[in-house]
Amino acid sequence: MDQCMVFHTQIASIMEVLANAAVAEICKLVDDDYAVFRLEITQSQKENRAMRRKLQLLELKVSRERVLASRPRSVKILDRYRGMARGEGHLTEGHGSFVKPAGHNTWRDDQPITVDEGSGTSTQQVIIIESAETEAAGSGVKLERSEREEDPWHSRDTQTRAAIEPHVATKDPPTIAPAPPRTRHRITEVSGTQNAVLKSETDTDTLTVTHRLLRTGSDHRSDPERLGLGRLGCPPASGSEYLLHSNPSPRIVHSLRDSGDALETGNDLSCSYTTEMDPGIMPLGLETLTDLSRGDWNRYSSSVYSEGCLDKKGEVVVVDEVTVKVEGDAPLTWNVDKTDLGEGHSQGRDFLNYRESLETNPNVTTQSPLHTVRDRESVSTSMGPSNTQDHILFDQVLNSKGQKAKAQGRGATSGKSKEKRFLCIFCNKGFSCPQKVEIHQRVHTGEKPFGCTQCHMRFSEAGNLKKHQRVHTGEKPFSCTQCHMRFAQAGHLKRHQRVHKGDK
DNA sequence: CTGGGGAGGGGGCCC
DNA sequence: CGGGCCCCCTCCCCA
Numbered sequence: 001m002d003q004c005m006v007f008h009t010q011i012a013s014i015m016e017v018l019a020n021a022a023v024a025e026i027c028k029l030v031d032d033d034y035a036v037f038r039l040e041i042t043q044s045q046k047e048n049r050a051m052r053r054k055l056q057l058l059e060l061k062v063s064r065e066r067v068l069a070s071r072p073r074s075v076k077i078l079d080r081y082r083g084m085a086r087g088e089g090h091l092t093e094g095h096g097s098f099v100k101p102a103g104h105n106t107w108r109d110d111q112p113i114t115v116d117e118g119s120g121t122s123t124q125q126v127i128i129i130e131s132a133e134t135e136a137a138g139s140g141v142k143l144e145r146s147e148r149e150e151d152p153w154h155s156r157d158t159q160t161r162a163a164i165e166p167h168v169a170t171k172d173p174p175t176i177a178p179a180p181p182r183t184r185h186r187i188t189e190v191s192g193t194q195n196a197v198l199k200s201e202t203d204t205d206t207l208t209v210t211h212r213l214l215r216t217g218s219d220h221r222s223d224p225e226r227l228g229l230g231r232l233g234c235p236p237a238s239g240s241e242y243l244l245h246s247n248p249s250p251r252i253v254h255s256l257r258d259s260g261d262a263l264e265t266g267n268d269l270s271c272s273y274t275t276e277m278d279p280g281i282m283p284l285g286l287e288t289l290t291d292l293s294r295g296d297w298n299r300y301s302s303s304v305y306s307e308g309c310l311d312k313k314g315e316v317v318v319v320d321e322v323t324v325k326v327e328g329d330a331p332l333t334w335n336v337d338k339t340d341l342g343e344g345h346s347q348g349r350d351f352l353n354y355r356e357s358l359e360t361n362p363n364v365t366t367q368s369p370l371h372t373v374r375d376r377e378s379v380s381t382s383m384g385p386s387n388t389q390d391h392i393l394f395d396q397v398l399n400s401k402g403q404k405a406k407a408q409g410r411g412a413t414s415g416k417s418k419e420k421r422f423l424c425i426f427c428n429k430g431f432s433c434p435q436k437v438e439i440h441q442r443v444h445t446g447e448k449p450f451g452c453t454q455c456h457m458r459f460s461e462a463g464n465l466k467k468h469q470r471v472h473t474g475e476k477p478f479s480c481t482q483c484h485m486r487f488a489q490a491g492h493l494k495r496h497q498r499v500h501k502g503d504k
Numbered sequence: 505c506t507g508g509g510g511a512g513g514g515g516g517c518c519c
Numbered sequence: 520c521g522g523g524c525c526c527c528c529t530c531c532c533c534a
Contacts, residue, residue, distance in 0.1 A: 435524065466527095491531090
């Protein structure tokens with residue numbers, strides 16, 4: 001009888017083991033199928049997002065044209081008109097010039113800026129960044145940077161913390177339109193390294209980034225580069241399209257969560273039985289999912305840092321090992337009217353923040369809200385949703401002036417003798433002092449404060465006006481030593497003397 | 505080849 | 520000493 005009982009007990013235990021094994025197998029199969037299913041869903045979502053992106057771009061174009069047609073109010077003019085103050089800037093009829101109306105610090109809403117180019121008259125928008133505002137924004141960004149640098153998580157030791165690098169990526173806005181200037185991001189480690197929970201807080205949004213260490217440092221893609229973010233959270237690499245205002249379906253979860261993490265979505269259909277497995281034996285299919293969701297992460301993180309891109313409250317987006325919880329209300333779309341540089345959430349300052357975030361040189365305090373073009377051609381393709389239009393404008397300027405190549409490379413800010421800390425807001429070119437930037441930016445704005453008293457000519461630089469006035473005076477102070485030729489410009493004399501030398 | 509203008513850079517002066 | 524301001528030089532482009 002006892003033997004029978006023991007036998008039954010053994011059978012029962014064996015059955016239990018077999019049942020457990022069967023359940024495990026079933027769950028594994030379910031998970032595998034689910035992984036494939038999610039892969040397909042993800043692909044479909046990506047297609048949907050691509051289509052949505054195209055639609056949004058089209059909408060943006062339409063809205064941009066509408067704004068451009070009706071947005072003189074977004075134009076501000078530098079109120080530094082030294083020539084005006086000194087009486088040099090006579091308000092002529094604006095032949096080939098661009099002058100600010102006397103007594104106006106800003107253009108009126110209905111006041112277009114006309115630029116007479118000979119016979120034709122065109123209306124153009126001139127974007128001026130008030131230096132005080134931008135510098136204030138710059139200081140704020142610098143403060144933010146210092147906070148980041150104090151964060152121990154920002155050490156460049158990617159080997160030991162590669163798996164938690166996505167946190168870094170989340171607080172380095174990969175978009176050109178990151179958080180508003182007054183928004184401060186705070187990254188706080190909530191728990192340990194194995195289940196590191198970083199919380200990035202802003203004034204309006206709460207970004208909770210939960211990371212589960214699923215793989216070891218061998219997965220190099222855990223660092224920002226892996227996420228398509230360059231150093232210091234640079235934007236995605238070239239070719240990565242930017243979702244205008246990414247509106248990822250909040251219920252679609254790219255979750256590879258362990259059971260140890262409290263799921264915040266409730267939609268993860270993963271079988272909890274098998275998710276207890278060791279990180280080292282994660283199914284290969286999950287890697288695929290990880291890869292698929294990686295691009296999404298860029299957008300998610302972008303959207304998180306683009307205030308205007310947060311569209312739902314309390315959304316939780318789980319991407320790979322990262323959970324992004326978005327709290328707080330935010331506009332559904334980025335209002336193109338925010339391109340008004342004079343407003344608190346000015347796009348220019350967003351530019352500034354973004355560019356500052358990209359600035360590899362922490363000492364650089366810039367007036368430029370423009371993104372850092374140098375080092376990353378890809379930046380132009382990963383602009384934030386809100387400022388795509390202005391970026392396009394700036395790029396057009398850049399290309400039209402043939403200065404893009406100059407702006408790229410270290411030469412933009414690394415001077416030969418002086419540190420070129422002051423960047424043009426339009427082309428990002430660096431100058432050694434603010435006055436140089438101001439003068440240079442007249443190239444883009446068309447501002448010509450120096451007018452000739454004897455003709456309608458106007459100039460952006462006083463020296464050129466002085467040079468011009470020799471036309472009226474007939475003064476030719478530069479005489480050739482080998483002939484009787486005289487010249488009004490020293491350069492002309494120098495060029496002329498090459499004739500005598502036979503140089504070409 | 506010359507004239508005119510645009511634009512960048514260097515350096516001096518002053519505060 | 521650094522920043523702001525100004526002047527000048529220089530190079531380049533175009534007509």
